[in-house]
Amino acid sequence: MTGGEASPGAPTPSDDSAASAAPDASGHPAAPAAASAVHAAPAEWTKSDRQIRREADLRRQARRSTSVATASTIVVAVLVVALVTASPGWPRVRETFFNPSQFVDAFPDVWRGFLLNVKIFLIAEPLILIVGLVVALVRTLRSPVFFPLRAAAVFYTDVFRGIPTILLIYLVGFGIPALALQGAPSDPVTLGIIALVLSYGAYVAEVFRSGIESVHPSQRAAARSLALSHGQTMRYVVVPQAVRRVIPPLLNDFVSLQKDTALVAVLGPLEALRQASIHASSTFNYTPYLCAALLFIALTVPMARLTDHLAARTTRRQMAGGHL
C-alpha cells in the first residue's frame, strides 16, 4: 500500500524489484558487472550515471509536454473568445446574460434560494443512503419467506429508476396533496424531498447492490463457516467492504443530486432556480440564471474533485494489490 505511491525513479530500498535488480545492475559504479559480483553482498544503492541521464531525459520530456499543453490551451481559448465575441448577436447576449448590475441585483435572492437547495440536499442525502442500503440488503435475502419483500424491492428499483426525476416530482408534488389524506404532507419542499429520495434511492440501491455483489463469495463462506448468520455476515463482513468500494460512484450520485435539487423549483418553493426565474421574468434579463449556475458549480466542483481523488486512490490501491 505504501510502495504504490512512490514516484518513478525515487529510491525505494524496501521495494523487491529494486533489491533484486541491484546485484546485476550494470553501469552501477559500486557493482562491477563481473559474474562473481552476483554472490557479493549488494552495496548501498547510489544512482548510476545512466539513471541520472534517464531522469534528466524524463524531466525534459515532461517540460516539453507541459509547454505544448499550455500553448494549445491558450490558442483554443483565444479562438473561442474571438469566435463568440465576433458573432453578430454577441452584444445582445452580453447584455442579457452577462450584465453585472443585474448580477449584483439578483445575487442576494438567488443566494438565499440556493441555501434552500443546500438544505434539501442535506436532508435528502441521508434518507437516500438509508433507502438505498435497505433496498439493496432486501434484495440479498435468499429465503423463500422473503419473496414478497424481495419482489417489492425489485419493483421499486425498476419503477423509480424508470421515471424521469422531474416527472416524479410532478407526480408526488401534485399527486399526494390531491389525495387529501389526513396528515399527508402538503409543503412543496417536503414533497420535493420525498420525490428526490424515491428517485435517487432506486439508483443508490443499485450502487450498493453492485458493491455487495463485488465482495467475493469466499468472504461470505468464511463468515458463514464461523457460524455468523446471514445478517451478521452482511453487517460485519460484506457491507463494510461493499461500502468502501462504492464510495466513488455514490459521490457521483451526490453531485448529480446537488443540481437536481433545482428540479424541485417546479413545485414552487423559492430555491435558487425559482428565485432566478422570478428575477429574469421581471427584468427580461437572464443574468440571474448565470448567477444560479455559478453557485451550483461552486458546490459541485469540489465534490467532483473529491470523487476523482477517491476513485484514483481506489484504483491505485487495487493495482498495488491492497484490499482497502
Added chain:
Amino acid sequence: MSLLTVEDVWKNYHHHSVLRGIDLEVAPHEVVCLIGASGSGKSTLLRCVNLLESIDDGAIHLDGTEITDVRTDPDDVRKRIGMVFQSYNLFPHMTVLDNVTLAPRKVHRVRPDQAEAEARELLARFGLADKAGEYPDRLSGGQQQRVAIVRSLATQPRLLLLDEVTSALDPTLVTEVLSVIRELKDAGMTMIIATHEMGFARDIADAVCFLEGGVLLEHGSPEQIFTAPEHPRTREFLQRVLEAGRL
C-alpha cells in the same frame, strides 16, 4: 464412538455427481487426510460437512446427531466445526485481532475483553503476537494462513476442516503452516485435511483417504496407502505425484 460419520453422501451439480456415495468415519482426536487430484471431490466433501453445501443424498452425523436433517440449524453445526480455506479468506477490512475475535464476540457471546485476551493468547501461541494490530494485506501468505487457523480455533471447535491450506503458498512458507497443523495434532484436535502435500499427509495422518471422481476409492493407514496401495488408481495417482517430485 466416532465424532463424525459420513454415510453414503451424494452431491450433484447440474446432473453431474461430484460426490458419489462417500462413507467416512472420523474418531475423536483422529487426523484424516484426503488426497486425490483437483476436482476429485475433496473440497466439496469438506464444504458438505460444514453445511456450506447441501447434499443430495445420504447423511452426515456429528456427535451422534444428524446434521443434514433439514430441521437442523446450520449455524449450530458450524459453531462446533472450524474451517480453513485455501485462499485464507481473512476479512481485509479488519485487523488480525478483529478477524479472530469476531465469531467469539458475535456468535458465542464472549465478552469483548475476554475474547481479546483469548485471541492474543492464541496468536502468541502461533508466533503472531506482534501481528494483532495489523491488517491482513500487510502479512505474508504464511502469516495470513496461520491467522486464518487461529480464527477458526478461537471458537474452540470439536472438528477442524482444512481445505488445501498450503496450496496458495510460496514453497518457503509451507513449512510454517504445516508446523502449526502438527502442533494442533499434538494438542489432540480432530482434523480432516484435504491436501496435495503427500509427505505431510504421510507424516501426520492417522488415516488417508484417496478420492477420485467423487468416489472414496481407498481408505487406510498412511503406511498402507503410501507403500502398498491396493487400488490400481491409487497407485497410478501416487506414481504421477512421484514423477512430479511432490513425494
